[in-house]
Amino acid sequence: MLQFITIGAAIVDIVVSRVHPMRGAKQDVEHIGLYAGGGAVNAALNVASRGARVTVHACVGQDLEGGLIRDLLQRHGIRAAIPPHHLPTGKAVVMIDDTGAARAYAQRGASAWVGEHGFAGLDQADVVYVTGLSLKSQAWLQNALSAISRRPFRLVVTPGARQLSDPQALHGLWDQADLLCVNAHEAAKLLADDTIRTDAPSPQIAQALARRLVRHPGQAILLTLGAAGAVFFDGEASHFHAARPVEAVSTIGAGDAFASAFVHAWAEGAAAQDALATATESAAAIIQHVPANMGGLLRA
Template sequence: MHITTIGAAIVDVVVSTVQPMRGAKQDVEHIGLYAGGGALNAAFNMAARGAQVAVHACVGADLEGKLLRDLLQSRGIQPVLSTHRLPTGKSVVMVDDAGAARAYAQRGASAWVGEQGFAGLDRSDVVYVTGLSLESQAWLQAALAAMLRRPFRLVVTPGARQLAHPDALRDLWAQADLLCVNAHEAVRLVQGDDGRLPADDPPPEVARNLARQLIRRPGQTALLTLGAEGALFFDGRAGHFHPVQPVDVVSTIGAGDAFASAFVHAWAGGAPPQDALAAATRSAAQVIQVVPANLAGPLQA
């Protein structure tokens, strides 16, 4: 299976375990440098499962960009990385003792993926789209529109900027074979900014109704993560639910990428929904037990 991921390739500075600030300086347990961004997180996960993976992203002409390129190549992943005059994107991630994370991001070059096109998509079985800038989303939509035929399944996992502009997301949303969102994002898409969930983690029956409202055409499917309630895959006719796997949480920052990418790998490979959900649940459980957003290890020369 050949999978192409599209989105951000950044450097994460991860700080844990952070307590409420008292004074000008605080000792922490760990500060590490890691590869991050949705496109990289998904690529590492799918490559570890045996897929042939290429990454479409944009980095700067700097040391950080070279480190990311070298890391991808060392993992057998094809880096289709354009180079921009802006520096490689960076994020400082603060993780507290409950595993909750706050990120401070400088998007840099990562916001310009697709400016030079998306060569090679027609050789993919799956194109997995992570969070994009509105400019990158427009370039991708133009590339898809120019294709005479689309031989791949299109998976869309929209980011915050896309979710904040649902009108701009509408075309890509309608083209997706699988849309991956969490329950709060689903409410925002179908009900607008004033939409409210009846609970922080909605039960399966509420999630099933949300997923049904996300469907825009026959054959489209949706994957909803429900926090502590688990996850639900809606195949266009019925909902398939799977509970969470209880583990000690170290960091939740990469749980969504780990879940969705493992599900997509199994689903695209023909696994039944329950098996794909089980694989995704195990993947997310593994990632939330380590500090970074993926299992690639520290970023180093």
């Protein structure tokens, strides 16, 4: 059984769909729901459902929302290495339009303090899966990684918006990662390449883009292309897999669903095309639901 550690945000998503352009002070919508979210939680739930043993390193407040997240993880057999914080649990209001496209308004709260008290247990993991972090959390993690003389795990990095806003600061984790997971827009931002102006470049362009992201020999790159599919560069060769056409109810959480399913299959030794196929099915399933994350209703 694989031992996973996921590191990053544990937040509450307030999801509103279907949102139309505002035409007055109040608008009736199809659905409003309260869900568990955040990259560390979404990834943990996905890999746990595939048989992995998982510990989540995150940070929540001493409030109702933090308690709900802890209870959810416990129900799924996931260990929560989540110290309480005086700041409130992070929250995001997610607005989904008729196309399934999502816009989020986030209050980071306690989620920006992941790792303040360290990252116990790293040396016992098979996979350390890093999601979006604040820059101070990223620095704490880099210090913890530098203290491990011989790393027994695969380090997977799926950077968030704050890390991508400062690619120079990301270099510490980027340089060390065994696998970097980004989408085409994020890849272009990391490479300061303004010639890539689409989220779905051709497979040929995407394969070249993936190779340019490599920071050390043997490093692998997973590059997602939205509805166009994904490219995986395994350190030697590139592999492309098309997306499965489905009607998207919501795209929020699709990246977490794809990357975490891929990483679980990859870490188990699956062939590249098989891992990509597994990830494709995971993302296709999740985007057909309103919350489009793995946690389900917190109130359930």
